[in-house]
Amino acid sequence: MTRRRLRESLTGYAFILPATALFALMGVYTVGYGLLLSLARWNGFTKDWIWVGLDNYLDILYRDPALAPLVWDAALNTGLVMVGVPVLAVVAGLPIALALNRIRLLRNTLRTVYFLPFVTTGIAVFYAWTYVLQPQGSLNAVLGALGLGSLQQPQGFLGNPTTALPTLIAVMAWSSIPVAILLYLAALQSIDGEILDAATVDGASTWRVTTSVIWPLLRPTTAAVVLLNLRDALQGFQIFLIMTNGGPGGTTNVLGLQAYKWAFFSDLRPTLGLASALGWVLFVVAVLLAGVNLRMLRSRT
Amino acid sequence: MRTRRLSSKILATLAATALLATACGGGDDASGDATTLEMWTFKQAHVEPLKAAAASFEQQTGITVNVTAYTPDDVYKSKLQTAAQSGDLADVFEVHAAGEDFVLGGSGILADFASDVDGAWRGRFVEGVADAGKVDEARYQRSLKPEAPDAGIKTGQQFSVPLTIGTFGVVYANKSMLEAAGLDPKKTPTTWAEFIAWLKAVHATDATNGGLTVGLKSPTTGFNWMLEPLAYAYLGKERYQALFSKDPAKAWGSQDGKAVLDLYHQVTPYWTPGTQNLSIDDADRAFAQGKSAFDLGGTFTLSAIKQNGMDPSEVVYFGVPAAAGGAQDKLDLAPLALTGLSISAQTEKTDAALKWLKYLTTEEQAGKFAQASLDLPGTELGADLLGPDLGAMTGIFGSAADGAYDPADVSFFAPAYVDTQAGETLVRMSPLNQSDPDKTNRELGSIVATSWQG
Numbered sequence: 233m234t235r236r237r238l239r240e241s242l243t244g245y246a247f248i249l250p251a252t253a254l255f256a257l258m259g260v261y262t263v264g265y266g267l268l269l270s271l272a273r274w275n276g277f278t279k280d281w282i283w284v285g286l287d288n289y290l291d292i293l294y295r296d297p298a299l300a301p302l303v304w305d306a307a308l309n310t311g312l313v314m315v316g317v318p319v320l321a322v323v324a325g326l327p328i329a330l331a332l333n334r335i336r337l338l339r340n341t342l343r344t345v346y347f348l349p350f351v352t353t354g355i356a357v358f359y360a361w362t363y364v365l366q367p368q369g370s371l372n373a374v375l376g377a378l379g380l381g382s383l384q385q386p387q388g389f390l391g392n393p394t395t396a397l398p399t400l401i402a403v404m405a406w407s408s409i410p411v412a413i414l415l416y417l418a419a420l421q422s423i424d425g426e427i428l429d430a431a432t433v434d435g436a437s438t439w440r441v442t443t444s445v446i447w448p449l450l451r452p453t454t455a456a457v458v459l460l461n462l463r464d465a466l467q468g469f470q471i472f473l474i475m476t477n478g479g480p481g482g483t484t485n486v487l488g489l490q491a492y493k494w495a496f497f498s499d500l501r502p503t504l505g506l507a508s509a510l511g512w513v514l515f516v517v518a519v520l521l522a523g524v525n526l527r528m529l530r531s532r533t
Numbered sequence: 534m535r536t537r538r539l540s541s542k543i544l545a546t547l548a549a550t551a552l553l554a555t556a557c558g559g560g561d562d563a564s565g566d567a568t569t570l571e572m573w574t575f576k577q578a579h580v581e582p583l584k585a586a587a588a589s590f591e592q593q594t595g596i597t598v599n600v601t602a603y604t605p606d607d608v609y610k611s612k613l614q615t616a617a618q619s620g621d622l623a624d625v626f627e628v629h630a631a632g633e634d635f636v637l638g639g640s641g642i643l644a645d646f647a648s649d650v651d652g653a654w655r656g657r658f659v660e661g662v663a664d665a666g667k668v669d670e671a672r673y674q675r676s677l678k679p680e681a682p683d684a685g686i687k688t689g690q691q692f693s694v695p696l697t698i699g700t701f702g703v704v705y706a707n708k709s710m711l712e713a714a715g716l717d718p719k720k721t722p723t724t725w726a727e728f729i730a731w732l733k734a735v736h737a738t739d740a741t742n743g744g745l746t747v748g749l750k751s752p753t754t755g756f757n758w759m760l761e762p763l764a765y766a767y768l769g770k771e772r773y774q775a776l777f778s779k780d781p782a783k784a785w786g787s788q789d790g791k792a793v794l795d796l797y798h799q800v801t802p803y804w805t806p807g808t809q810n811l812s813i814d815d816a817d818r819a820f821a822q823g824k825s826a827f828d829l830g831g832t833f834t835l836s837a838i839k840q841n842g843m844d845p846s847e848v849v850y851f852g853v854p855a856a857a858g859g860a861q862d863k864l865d866l867a868p869l870a871l872t873g874l875s876i877s878a879q880t881e882k883t884d885a886a887l888k889w890l891k892y893l894t895t896e897e898q899a900g901k902f903a904q905a906s907l908d909l910p911g912t913e914l915g916a917d918l919l920g921p922d923l924g925a926m927t928g929i930f931g932s933a934a935d936g937a938y939d940p941a942d943v944s945f946f947a948p949a950y951v952d953t954q955a956g957e958t959l960v961r962m963s964p965l966n967q968s969d970p971d972k973t974n975r976e977l978g979s980i981v982a983t984s985w986q987g
Contacts, residue, residue: 275682276614277640282679298949298983367806368741368824388807393965477750480809481961482954496607498951500636500682 270508275500282502288509302490303510310466310486313401318461320405322454325412330442332413333420343417350410358474361403365389365475390476393483400484404471408464412457419453420446459525466518487514569597570885571623575609576872577602578836579627582905583893590892596885598625617642617879624880625889630693630870631665631941632683637875638668638692639676639685644876647691649887657894658695659913661933665870666693671944678948693873694890695911696902699832700866701940702762702853703929704745706731709847710826714738718849723863725763725796725856732803735826744805746820747829748813749964752956757940758829759800760959762853762864764793765938769860774945779985786978794970794977796856797963804964817841829853832926833871836907845907845922852929865931869941870911950984 270288272281287295292303332343349357364370367388375384385392389399423446431441469488472478478485478493487510495507572587574580580602587598601623603609616622622642628634637643647667655663668676673688675681686692708718714735722728735743747754765773768789775783776790783789805825808816813830814837820828821841828834839845855864874893876886892898899910900918909923916924931937955977962973 273679275636276610277617277636277642277682278684279641297986298951298954298980302954362810366810386806387964388810390810391807393961393967476810477812479750479752479957479960481752481965481967482957493953496610500610500633501680501951502682 266508266511269505270512272505273502274504275498275502276504277500278502281505284505288505289513292506292510292513299506302485303487305482306485306487306490309397309484310488312397313404313486314462314465316398316401317404317408317465318458320401321408321412321457321461324405325409325457326416326450326454328409329413329416329420330446333417343413346413347410349407355470355474357407358403358471362390362475365399367391391480393480396476396480396484400471400475403475404465404468408461411460415453415457416450419450423449455525455528459522462521462525463518466521467514568595568885569599570625570882570889572598572600572625572627572889573609573612573623574600574602574627575604575606575629576627577604578840578906579872579902579908582902585905586893586898586902589898590889593892594885594888596888598889613637613642620879622877622879624877624882625886626875626877627696627872628693628875630662630695630873634666634693634873634875635668635672635676635683635686638690639683641685641878643692644878644880644883645690645692646876646883646887647689650691650694654694654891654894657896657912659698659868659911662695662698662868662870662911664691665695665911665941666873666875667691675944675948680948693870693875694894695870695872696874696893697833697870697872697906697908698868698911699871699909700868700929701758701831702864702866702938703829703831703834703850704728704853705820705828705830705834705838705848705850706735707820707823707826707847708849710735710739710743710823711849714743721849721851722854725799725854728854729799729803732800732827736803739826741806742824743826744803744808745800745827745829746805746808746811746816746825748811748816749809749960750812750815752960753952754813754829754956755963756952756956756959758831759853760793760797761940762866762938763796763856766853766855766861766864767793767796767859770936772860777946777950777981777984779947779982781978781982784978784981786975786981790974790977791970794962794974797959798970801963801966809960809964813837832868832909832929835922835926839907839922850926850929861936865935865937866929867933867937867939867941868909868930869939871908873911947981947984949986950981954980 269281271283271285273284273288274281292299294300328346332339332346335342365388366372367386369388371389372384375381385395389395427445427449428441431445436444467488469486469492472484472486472489473492476484478489491507491510491514494503494510572583574583580600583598583600587600591597603612606629613622613626617640626637626643628637628643634643638645650667668686668688668690670688672683673686676683676686706718706721711718711731714737716731716734722731732745737743747758749755761773764776768776772783772789776785776787776793778784781787805819808819808825811819816825816828817830817834817837818841819825821838821843828838830837835845835848835850838848852864852866855861874890876883876890880886893902894910894912896912896914896918899912900914900920902908903910903914903918903923904920907922909919909926916927919927933939933942958968958973958976958980962968962970968976
C-alpha cells in the first residue's frame with residue numbers, strides 16, 4: 233500500500249515536473265535575475281555588474297534630483313491614466329452591455345462590431361490612430377466637415393500638450409471597452425430573471441431596477457473590469473511609445489515607458505538597474521492594487 | 534520484447550541525431566566554413582550596397598559575406614547583447630561610431646585591431662575621423678567615471694574604422710516651394726536672419742505645408758542639430774562649451790544662454806504643424822512628400838529624402854547659418870564618423886574579416902557604396918567618385934582645428950549629462966510655446982547644474 237502510494241506520488245510529481253521546470257527557468261530565474269539587476273548598475277554589455285544596494289530605488293524615488301522628478305512626473309501621468317481608462321471602460325461598457333442584453337434584433341452582429349476593437353488592437357492600430365489624430369488627419373477633417381472647427385486641433389490631437397494625454401486615455405479605453413462589455417454581458421446573463429421580475433412586480437422602474445438591483449449584482453464584475461484596466465494602465469506603455477514616445481515635451485511620459493527608456497534608450501548608459509528597480513516598484517503597486525481589489529470582492533459578495 | 538528494444542534503439546538514434554544536429558547548428562559561426570563571414574548592420578539602406586560589395590569581394594577572394602540587417606536600433610542592441618551572451622555573434626558589424634564601438638569594445642564584444650591598422654590603411658580615411666574608433670587618453674579617463682558606459686577600454690585600443698561620416702545641422706529646402714515664395718534657391722541663407730526670412734516667406738505662401746520639420750518625437754534633434762550649432766557660432770567655442778559647465782555665470786541660465794534661446798525662439802512660428810509628434814523618418818518623409826518646405830537633419834538626410842521618392846536635384850541644402858553679431862560670421866561643420874566597421878572578439882576568422890574591412894574601405898568600393906547609399910564614406914574620395922549629389926555636400930565641412938563646430942566633441946559635458954531632458958525642455962519652448970526663453974534658460978541651467986552633481 234505504501235509502495236503504491238509512493239509510486240502514485242512519483243507519477244504525480246513526474247506529471248508536474250515539466251511545468252515546474254519551465255516555471256523555474258522562465259519564471260523564477262528571470263524574476264530573480266530582475267531583482268538582482270535592480271540592485272546593480274549595468275548597461276547590458278559590460279562584463280561586470282556594479283553592486284549598488286538599494287541606491288537605484290532611493291535614486292528614482294527621491295534622492296537623485298535628475299531622476300526622481302522624471303519618475304514623479306511619469307507617476308502623475310500614470311495615475312491619470314489609471315483613473316481615466318477604468319472609468320471610461322465602466323461608463324461606456326456597462327450601458328452598451330445593458331443595451332445588447334435587451335435587444336433581440338442584430339444582437340450578434342452588434343456584439344461582433346463592439347468586440348472588433350479588441351481583436352484588431354495592436355501596434356498597427358496604434359499607428360492608424362496616429363494618422364487619424366494628425367493635424368491633417370481624418371478626425372480634424374471630420375470635425376471641419378461637421379462645422380465643429382472650434383474643436384479641431386491645428387497641431388493634431390497628440391501634438392497639443394493639453395489634449396495629448398486625454399487622447400491617449402481615450403484610445404486606451406477604446407481598446408479596453410470590448411472586454412468590459414463581454415464581462416458585463418456574461419454577468420448580466422447570469423442574473424436570475426426572477427429577481428428582476430420581482431422588482432418589476434413591486435413597481436420598480438427600469439432605471440430603479442438597473443441602479444438598485446442590477447448594478448449591485450454586477451459589482452464583482454465591475455471590480456474585475458477596474459482591476460484589469462488598472463493593471464493595463466499601470467504597466468502598459470506600448471501605446472505611449474508608438475504614438476508619442478512620451479512627448480510632446482514629456483507630457484505623456486508614463487512609468488512603464490520611463491522604465492523602457494532606461495532599459496533600451498539611454499545611449500548605453502548603465503541604467504538597466506534603474507529600469508529594473510522601477511519595474512519592481514510597479515510590481516509592488518500592482519500587488520497592492522490586487523489586494524485592495526480582492527478585499528473589495530470579498531466584502532461585497 | 535524485441536519490438537520494445539527496437540523502439541528504444543530507434544528513439545536513442547533519433548535523440549542522438551537531434552543532439553548532433555543541434556550541436557552543429559549552434560556552432561556554425563565558431564567552427565564553420567572559414568570562407569564565409571556573417572555581417573550585421575542596423576541600417577537597412579546599407580544592406581544592398583554591402584551585398585553588392587560582398588559579391589565582388591567573393592569573386593576576388595573566394596570569401597563569402599552574408600549581410601543581415603536588424604532594425605531599429607534598440608532591436609540591434611538587444612540582438613548584440615543576447616548573441617554575445619550565447620556566443621552566437623556575427624564576425625563583422627556596422628556600429629555607431631565613436632560611442633557604441635567603445636561600449637562594445639570595453640565589454641569584450643568587439644576585437645581590438647589597433648595593431649592591424651597601419652599607416653597605409655589609416656591614411657585612406659578622411660582627416661579628422663581616421664582615429665574615431667581609437668581610444669584616446671581623454672576617452673579613457675572619462676571611461677573611469679561610474680556613469681560611463683564604456684568601462685573597460687584602454688588607451689590605444691581600436692574597435693572600429695569609419696564606414697560613413699557626416700554631420701548634423703544641415704537644412705534642406707524644397708526648391709519649388711522656395712520659387713513659389715519668390716526666393717532664389719541658388720542664394721541660400723548666409724545668416725540666421727536670412728534663414729528666418731526664408732522661413733517667413735515660404736510660410737506666408739503656404740501655412741500648412743510651408744514650415745520647418747525635424748523628428749522632434751526624439752526631442753534631442755532640435756537641441757543637438759540646431760540649437761547647439763547656433764550657440765557655437767554665436768558664442769564661439771569657449772563660451773559655447775561653458776554653457777554646459779559648472780559655472781552658473783556662464784552656463785545655461787546665464788545671459789549667454791538667454792541670447793541663444795532668443796535667437797532659436799524666432800523659429801517658433803514656422804514649424805510644420807504637428808512636427809513635435811514626428812520621428813526622424815516621419816519628418817524626412819513629410820518633407821519628401823511636400824508636406825513641409827524645410828527639413829532639419831544632417832548629411833545623412835539626403836539619403837532618406839531620396840529613399841522617400843524625392844529627387845535630390847529638387848532640393849537645396851545649407852548648414853545652420855551663423856547669427857549676425859556673434860563670434861563667428863560663418864559656421865562650418867566638422868565631419869564626424871557616423872558608423873564604423875568592427876570585428877567580433879569571438880570570431881576565429883579575424884584575417885578574413887580584416888580583408889573584408891580593408892576591401893570595403895578602398896577608394897573604389899567606398900565610392901560605389903557612397904553612390905548607392907547616398908551616405909558620405911569615411912574613405913577620402915574625390916568629387917568624381919562621390920557623384921554629383923554627394924560631391925557638393927562636402928562643401929559644408931570645415932576642420933575642427935580651424936574653428937568648425939565638432940558635434941563629436943563631448944569632452945566638456947558632465948559625465949551624468951543626459952540631453953533628452955534638455956531636448957524636452959527646448960521643445961516646450963519651441964514649437965509648443967508653453968515656455969519662454971527666460972524660463973527655458975533657467976530650466977536648462979538647472980539640468981546642467983544637476984548633471985554635475987551626479
